[in-house]
Amino acid sequence: xxxxxxxxxxxxxxxxxxxxxxxxxxxxxxxxxxxxxxxxxxxxxxxxxxxxxxxxxxxxxxxxxxxxxxxxxxxxxxxxxxxxxxxxxxxxxxxxxxxxxxxxxxxxxxxxxxxxxxxxxxxxxxxxxxxxxxxxxxxxxxxxxxxxxxxxxxxxxxxxxxxxxxxxxxxxxxxxxxxxxxxxxxxxxxxxxxxxxxxxxxxxxxxxxxxxxxxxxx
Amino acid sequence: xxxxxxxxxxxxxxxxxxxxxxxxxxxxxxxxxxxxxxxxxxxxxxxxxxxxxxxxxxxxxxxxxxxxxxxxxxxxxxxxxxxxxxxxxxxxxxxxxxxxxxxxxxxxxxxxxxxxxxxxxxxxxxxxxxxxxxxxxxxxxxxxxxxxxxxxxxxxxxxxxxxxxxxxxxxxxxxxxxxxxxxxxxxxxxxxxxxxxxxxxxxxxxxxxxxxxxxxxxxxxxxxxxxxxxxxxxxxxxxxxxxxxxxxxxxxxxxxxxxxxxxxxxxxxxxxxxxxxxxxxxxxxxxxxxxxxxxxxxxxxxxxxxxxxxxxxxxxxxxxxxxxxxxxxxxxxxxxxxxxxxxxxxxxxxxxx
Numbered sequence: 058x059x060x061x062x063x064x065x066x067x068x069x070x071x072x073x074x075x076x077x078x079x080x081x082x083x084x085x086x087x088x089x090x091x092x093x094x095x096x097x098x099x100x101x102x103x104x105x106x107x108x109x110x111x112x113x114x115x116x117x118x119x120x121x122x123x124x125x126x127x128x129x130x131x132x133x134x135x136x137x138x139x140x141x142x143x144x145x146x147x148x149x150x151x152x153x154x155x156x157x158x159x160x161x162x163x164x165x166x167x168x169x170x171x172x173x174x175x176x177x178x179x180x181x182x183x184x185x186x187x188x189x190x191x192x193x194x195x196x197x198x199x200x201x202x203x204x205x206x207x208x209x210x211x212x213x214x215x216x217x218x219x220x221x222x223x224x225x226x227x228x229x230x231x232x233x234x235x236x237x238x239x240x241x242x243x244x245x246x247x248x249x250x251x252x253x254x255x256x257x258x259x260x261x262x263x264x265x266x267x268x269x270x271x272x273x274x275x
Numbered sequence: 276x277x278x279x280x281x282x283x284x285x286x287x288x289x290x291x292x293x294x295x296x297x298x299x300x301x302x303x304x305x306x307x308x309x310x311x312x313x314x315x316x317x318x319x320x321x322x323x324x325x326x327x328x329x330x331x332x333x334x335x336x337x338x339x340x341x342x343x344x345x346x347x348x349x350x351x352x353x354x355x356x357x358x359x360x361x362x363x364x365x366x367x368x369x370x371x372x373x374x375x376x377x378x379x380x381x382x383x384x385x386x387x388x389x390x391x392x393x394x395x396x397x398x399x400x401x402x403x404x405x406x407x408x409x410x411x412x413x414x415x416x417x418x419x420x421x422x423x424x425x426x427x428x429x430x431x432x433x434x435x436x437x438x439x440x441x442x443x444x445x446x447x448x449x450x451x452x453x454x455x456x457x458x459x460x461x462x463x464x465x466x467x468x469x470x471x472x473x474x475x476x477x478x479x480x481x482x483x484x485x486x487x488x489x490x491x492x493x494x495x496x497x498x499x500x501x502x503x504x505x506x507x508x509x510x511x512x513x514x515x516x517x518x519x520x521x522x523x524x525x526x527x528x529x530x531x532x533x534x535x536x537x538x539x540x541x542x543x544x545x546x547x548x549x550x551x552x553x554x555x556x557x558x559x560x561x562x563x564x565x566x567x568x569x570x571x572x573x574x575x576x577x578x579x580x581x582x583x584x585x586x587x588x589x590x591x592x593x594x595x596x597x598x599x600x601x602x603x604x605x606x607x608x609x610x611x612x613x614x615x616x617x618x619x620x621x622x623x624x625x626x627x628x
Contacts, residue, residue, distance in 0.1 A: 215284055
């Protein structure tokens with residue numbers, strides 16, 4: 058059962074990558090730097106429960122340089138290879154904790170090859186909150202100042218919390234119950250508890266609070 | 276686990292400010308059509324910006340809705356980007372803003388001169404056929420005009436309220452009336468939403484109420500852009516259809532429930548073709564009056580409305596439709612309103628002649 062679920066997730070990962078880049082592009086963030094793509098992928102995981110969605114992945118290795126998903130990057134690389142994603146500004150960056158260099162780039166969709174795919178995706182998923190969630194998350198994320206894009210997770214309620222050190226795994230629902238360990242979800246659900254807020258409003262409040270914390274450096 | 280006991284990790288020290296935060300000015304219209312979001316978000320940006328500037332001295336501005344690819348092309352062309360458009364604290368007047376649907380950032384260019392120079396520039400840049408909002412700052416009330424087909428054409432031109440609009444029976448009727456005229460009056464106008472299952476067989480869709488609700492929601496969202504149009508809010512007495520609530524123009528925590536709208540679709544037959552009897556329809560209307568009253572009273576709404584969208588074979592008029600609930604509704608202060616949906620353009624034309 059676990060293996061089947063894992064296989065489903067892996068099968069869906071390429072479209073998830075395209076959908077994420079599409080939502081970012083609709084929010085005027087394109088091309089999106091690698092750090093941004095992984096940071097938004099992380100936020101999409103921790104904040105998915107706000108929309109009653111399951112996270113794509115509910116655990117992550119904590120890194121000094123912010124969220125990074127090797128399997129997600131592998132999908133991006135393959136999609137670059139197939140021409141669906143265009144990579145620009147390629148360069149090598151040093152990854153301190155791994156003591157090695159990693160390829161860094163900015164990514165954008167190749168519209169010619171992805172328009173039909175994404176239209177189909179949006180049509181198929183129209184009855185679920187997934188498309189709406191990614192669009193609203195990207196729009197909320199785009200309210201961060203340019204210099205904070207890709208650098209906001211270090212102030213995120215879950216990522217920043219000191220119960221997990223760098224090079225250890227953050228669990229936000231993989232093993233322990235989400236409400237006990239996914240502090241990002243909890244914070245988003247704690248805004249104005251009596252106001253009857255919609256899930257998308259909670260995303261904006263979450264990202265706004267994150268923006269304030271990043272801007273003030275606290 | 277109640278929200279006050281949920282652990283907040285690194286944000287634990289912020290618990291109080293998180294709890295007492297105000298309502299955001301985004302996110303409440305997610306899922307509504309792109310053009311609706313565009314109008315509402317621009318109107319809200321302008322309202323916020325006007326609270327910090329002197330509109331008397333300002334020039335007009337344009338907001339042009341572009342695709343993500345076009346946005347990128349403008350960016351590549353070395354035009355300036357305003358990443359803080361969403362704050363409402365950046366200058367809006369005297370500029371053409373190219374925005375995507377999120378209206379959080381813009382590519383902009385400065386403009387000088389009057390309205391005609393602005394329109395000429397939009398043509399010159401090649402966006403004369405893009406959905407555009409023209410902002411004319413002026414005291415005591417600025418104007419915002421929506422050109423759905425772009426500024427090359429006046430087709431569908433409407434005004435979008437910038438200030439805090441009055442919510443009255445008349446203004447609600449106007450908003451619903453506009454949706455009715457543009458989208459509901461005949462099946463030809465309904466767009467992608469399926470209000471009719473088979474208009475030729477005069478069968479409304481089983482999802483007709485949901486479709487009508489979505490269209491009315493969109494219409495109210497633009498007309499009352501500074502407010503929230505809350506739909507399907509659960510309460511102790513049930514689930515409301517639509518509510519016009521001001522929870523964002525006053526100080527945090529102060530909420531005015533302007534109006535509660537209960538929506539009902541009246542049918543002669545169901546999607547399957549099965550007939551709906553007159554007594555069932557009368558009962559449906561009576562329930563609508565009761566729901567509007569109970570939900571509206573529970574929410575402390577200033578106005579309570581039962582809005583009926585009449586998809587029956589024949590238009591029997593308001594007085595006959597509501598005769599059995601007229602006295603009751605008056606006593607409960609529930610306003611009764613009805614719009615008749617024609618099953619074809621031909622039927623509509625025949626009714627007009």
